[in-house]
Amino acid sequence: MKYLVSACLAGERCRYDGNSNTINALQELVENGDAVSVCPEILGGLTIPRPRCELRINENGSTKIISENGTDFTEEFITGATLSLEIAKKNKITIAILKSKSPSCGCGMIYDGTFCGNLTTGNGITADLFIKSGITVFTEKEFDDSDKNNS
Ligand code: SF4
Numbered sequence: 177m178k179y180l181v182s183a184c185l186a187g188e189r190c191r192y193d194g195n196s197n198t199i200n201a202l203q204e205l206v207e208n209g210d211a212v213s214v215c216p217e218i219l220g221g222l223t224i225p226r227p228r229c230e231l232r233i234n235e236n237g238s239t240k241i242i243s244e245n246g247t248d249f250t251e252e253f254i255t256g257a258t259l260s261l262e263i264a265k266k267n268k269i270t271i272a273i274l275k276s277k278s279p280s281c282g283c284g285m286i287y288d289g290t291f292c293g294n295l296t297t298g299n300g301i302t303a304d305l306f307i308k309s310g311i312t313v314f315t316e317k318e319f320d321d322s323d324k325n326n327s
Contacts (some may be wrong), residue, residue, distance in 0.1 A: 179212075181273050194225045216302040220257075220259070231289060261306065269311060277295065283314070
């Protein structure tokens with residue numbers, strides 16, 4: 177197994193709104209056995225559909241995951257990240273391709289917690305844990321670029 181992929185990129189309808197973000201090349205990686213797919217939010221016990229959540233950075237630097245209606249889902253997101261890392265370790269994964277902007281999977285830029293579509297610098301909870309654990313994280317956009325560069 178070479179890669180770990182966000183499940184919504186591999187065709188699973190596991191987004192908060194019940195849709196997917198399918199990228200055919202990533203779906204093929206999973207189907208061919210070259211990648212394992214995970215959805216941290218489902219692993220954390222959340223449902224489909226579920227409230228839209230964003231990561232909020234507090235004044236003291238701590239982070240919380242808050243839904244649009246103000247519910248705190250930080251614990252579920254941390255559980256999902258921890259279980260995703262366990263799957264990555266079990267499969268000896270060193271490279272993950274995760275969904276951009278997500279409060280779980282986003283890497284580099286994520287939604288800023290205002291639910292206005294604005295982005296800010298930062299990583300989702302799972303992407304951050306992966307990076308701190310030595311896994312190289314790409315978003316699907318970077319994967320697309322490297323795919324094109326290699327073709
Ligand atoms: Fe699940 Fe991550 Fe996709 Fe969100 S971005 S639906 S947490 S795999």
